[in-house]
Amino acid sequence: MKISLISIIGALSVFVLFSFISNPEKTEKKEINWLSITEAYKMNQKAPRKIFVDVYTNWCGWCKKMDKDTFSDPEVVDIVNEKFYAVKLNAENTEPITMAGDTTTAQMIARSMGVTGYPTIVYIKEDFKTIQPVPGYQNAKKFKDTLEKILEWE
Incomplete structure (x- = not known):
């Protein structure tokens, strides 16, 4: 036995x-292929795509919830990786960033994009002009809907 x-x-x-x-x-x-803002800028010069920037802080609970729930959703991952350049930007980072011949910081970039709270997703056109910042937590369904609308933006 x-x-x-x-x-x-x-x-x-x-x-x-x-x-x-x-x-x-x-x-x-599946995971989103996150880039730095400079990597996205360089890649966009060669192969233009819309960009979304996840502006976050280390202490932001809703930012962590979006990472865990929204950005790990397989459908979100597929849409983002196929059609966007995805950037993580810590809004409190003050280390120098050199892009397009200028030196700035993540903190200054976040401010220039109109970010006032976290999380905020900032959508950027292929010509690197801001479409719109969208503040607040978004679940996977709402985020997918927004991504689809942004893809239609001219």
């Missing part, structure tokens, strides 16, 4: 392990 129980447990263990190895979709988690 002990030998057959051990055999069954061993066989089940091998089956479960094989299931994860043979089906990587279950173990692989």
Whole structure:
């Protein structure tokens, strides 16, 4: 009896392990390809796309909730990675950033985009002009709807 129980447990263990190895979709988690603002700017020069900037702070609870719930949604990840350049911008960072020959900071960029609260998503056109900042937490469905509307923006 002990030998057959051990055999069954061993066989089940091998089956479960094989299931994860043979089906990587279950173990692989989709993630947004986050860029710095300078990386997005450079990439946009070669292959223009709309950009969305997640303006956050380290202490912002709603920012962390968006990271956990909204930005991890597989449909959101697909839309963002296929059609946008996604940027994370810490609004309290004062380290120098050089872009297009100018030196600035993330804090100054956030202010220039009209960000006054966190989280705020700022949408930018292919010519790097701001479309609109959207303040506040957005669940995955609302965020997907907004992304689709932004894609239609000329």
